[in-house]
Amino acid sequence: MAELDTLLQTLDECHKSLLRTPGASRRTQHIERIKEITRAVCDDQARLPEEGRVSTRGGDHKFNAQILLARIISEYTRELIAKVDAEGSFLYTNASHLETLGYRQFHLMRTNIIDLAADGHKASVKEHLQRALTQGHALDTLCLRHSAGTICWIESSAMRMKVAGTYQLVLIGRDVTARKLAEDALRASEARHRAVLRAIPDLLLQVNANGLILEQAATSRAETAAGAERWIGRRIQDVVPTVGPALLEQITTTLETDRPQVQEYRFCWPQIAEADYEARAVVSAPGEVLVMWRDITERKRAERAEHESRERYRQMFEETGAVVLLVDQATRQIVDANPAAISFYGYARTVLTSMTLDQITVLARHRLDRTLQWFVNGEHTFFMYKHRVAAGTVFNVEMHASPIEIHGQRLLYCIVQDVTDRIREENARRMSEMHLEIMAEHQPAIVWTVDQDLVVSSISGSGMQGTELSSTATVGLSLRERFKARPDHPILVGHNRALEGEASSYELVSNQRRFRSYVAPSRDSTGTIIGCMGVSYDITERVQLEQAIQASEQKYRLLVEQCRDAIIVVLPDQEHITVNAAAVELLGYTSDECARLCLSDLLLATTLDPDARSAHATTWHEGRLRHKDGHMIHVHVSAWSIVDGSSLIMIRPGAAGLVDPPWNAS
Known part of the structure; x- marks a missing residue:
């Protein structure tokens, strides 16, 4: 039993060495179990019959501790027990290797343990063996490859022993793959949770x-x-x-x-x-x-900003005087309406928000859908509609709409403006402009407009016929360019005065024709001067007629003044008269005194028919005139009517009874 005692002593030394190594306390139970098994085998050996005992005497039959240890491990443990040489080649393996690693004993006997290491772990296995050889023991977790190709984690305890002068290693291993996987999973979970905590x-x-x-x-x-x-x-x-x-x-x-x-x-x-x-x-x-x-x-800052935004929206939506509707893009349902819309359409809010846009719009459904799609696509920002209110009245409205999204709902933000009065005014203005245009085209005048830079924006009128003016050659040119006028030219002076707010007029002679022009400032709806508007009349014929009349009047005046007969002109009011020089000499009055007299004050009696003046009579009649000194003068009287309603009476002194003059009065 000496060699058995040597085996137990070797186990004790390994046990003490393991206790001095960090973490060796976990292997104490494993070593104690080996001791217990070894002692149990020794007791069984003592009780065996003589022929069944292992001889402990010398020679080839003496007790071999290594054989005894192998027999103990093979019969009593499921842990991996192996003996390798200094290079790592297997000298002995127990049956547990087949169950754990999938290798049979005869296969492992031709293999080195380093070759069983998984990829990337050969160095750690080699280091484990080297440390056991140099330090006498080593405890590591090795990553070995299963015969099926999977990975196995083996917790290996290596102990050095000397046999026949050479060092060998006894490896006691335990399969900790499940624990290793659990530890890895735990570490991964901890890492994930740690990352979550950091995030x-x-x-x-x-x-x-x-x-x-x-x-x-x-x-x-x-x-x-x-x-x-x-x-x-x-x-x-x-x-x-x-x-x-x-x-x-x-x-x-x-x-x-x-x-x-x-x-x-x-x-x-x-x-x-x-x-x-x-x-x-x-x-x-x-x-x-x-x-x-x-x-x-x-x-919280975002919530406060959103609250402020909602408040601004509420003020814009609820407190604005404009008619505002929120309309669902898909269903055309009126989602909300502000108080101005309630007042304009005349419906209660609950009623209006239960209606669709089709119910208040006087327009075919397909046309309404097309115009609303324009708003959604951003192709248009406003469109003209006719909306019917609760009272049945139809108004012309201009609806400005833009797409918005509120709480995930796609809406149209519609601002509705009643433009009925504006359209009525625009129609009236267009009719007035059309009438003015027609009148300007048929009026013997020239009508034009210029902007603040005196650039002609329009020109028309039948008065342009026979002149060098035309719409195509004049519109777009400034007055300075068109007429090559000096700054003191009446055209520029008149238009500049109009731009300052003062109407003016001037006359021009062009191509032997005389024109009378009137220029006035043109203002917008706010009263701001935006240009000038002018009209020019051809007064050539009128001037010629006036000149002819003046010449005729001059001749008439010369004839009356130089006539030897007294001439009295009775004005249209039949109250005042004018006389020529011969009448002044005949009557004895001055011209001013005669102007204060009536015909009845001078002509006392005559056979002249009062209606004869209207017939342009040329017959002479007898009559009597009162002289200034009071005596009577017998005269012959003849009268003519003048176009302006006046009467011309010609008087010649003569003897009583003389009726016809000796000469032809005509």
Whole structure:
């Protein structure tokens, strides 16, 4: 039994060496089991009959400790037991290798353990063997390849032993593949959770019912600034004193109700400006609560901005005086209407919002769909419609629409403007312009308009016939270019005065024709001067007629003044008269005195028929005139009517009884 004792002594030395190595405490149970099995075998050997015992005497039959150890392992353990030489070649393997690695014993006896290493792990196996040879023992987890090609993780304990002067290694291994996979999965899960914690913008605090901080996790702006590494062991009321009581009440409510509690707080951490935070508390363990802090400043700012935007929209929608409708793009349903729309259409809000745009629009459905699609596509921004209100009246409206999206619903924001009066005025203006255009075309005049730069914008009128003017040659040219006029030319002077707001007129002679022109300022609806408007009349014939009349009057006046007979002209009012020089001499009155007399004051009696003047009579009649000194003068009287309603009476002194003059009065 000496060699058996040597085996047990070797196991004890290995055991002591393992105890001195870090982590060797986990192998104590394994080594103790080997000792127990070995002693049990020794007891069985002592009880065996003589012929069944292994001889312990010298020679070839003496007790061999290695054979005994192999027999023990083969019969009593499922762990991997192998003996290799200093190079790693297998000298012995037990039957567990077939179950764990899929290799039979005869196959492994021709193999090196390094060859069983998985790809990328051969160096670690070689290092494991080398450390066991140099240090006497080694404990590592090796990655070996199964015969089926899968990976197996073996926890190997290598012990050095010297046999016949050479070193050999006894390898005791255990399959830890499942544990390794579980550990890898656990590490991966921990890594994922750690990444999630790093990504979460929350500060996680584990707090008990009294507010004592037990754990904290994650990094955040608040944690860094407030020094969260010093929070463990402190009360949360002390960490955030401004909201501590409210937060402790939230924790208490969470524990009592066993339901998550969410509260929002506004306070400032040390060295950080005041901000908004959300505290979400959930029960994590009996008497403990997990508090998740999240900075919601940006969210609150966005909410406030959205609220302000909604308020602005409400004011724009509700308080504006314009008629505004929100219409669903797909169904044409009126989704909402502002008070101005309610007042304009005369429907209650509930009634109007239950109607579609088709019900208030006097237009064929396919045409309405086409125009609304223009709005959706952005091809048009406004269109003219006829809308019928509740009273049945149809109004001309101009609808401006643009697509918007509210809470995921695609709508048309429609602004409706009543343009009935404007269209009526425009129609009246167009009719007036058409009438003016017709009149201008048939009027013997020239009508034109110019802008503020005196550029002709339009010109028309039958007065252009026979002149060098034409619409195509004049429109678009300035007056300076068209007429090559000097600054002091009447055309430029008159138009400049009109641009200053003063109407003016002037006369021009062109191609032996005389024109009388009138220019006035042109204003827009606000009263701002935007140009000039002018009209020019051809007064050539009128001037010629006036000149002829003046010449005729001159001849008439010369004839009357030089006539030897007295001539009295009775004005149309039949009250006043004018006389020539012969009449002044005959009557004894001056011209001014005669102007204050009537015909009845001078002509006392005559046989002249009052109606004879209207017949242009040339017959002479007897009569008597009163002289200034009072005596009577016997005269012959003849009268003619003049075109303007006056009467011309010719008087010649003569003897009584003389009726016809000795000469032809005509």
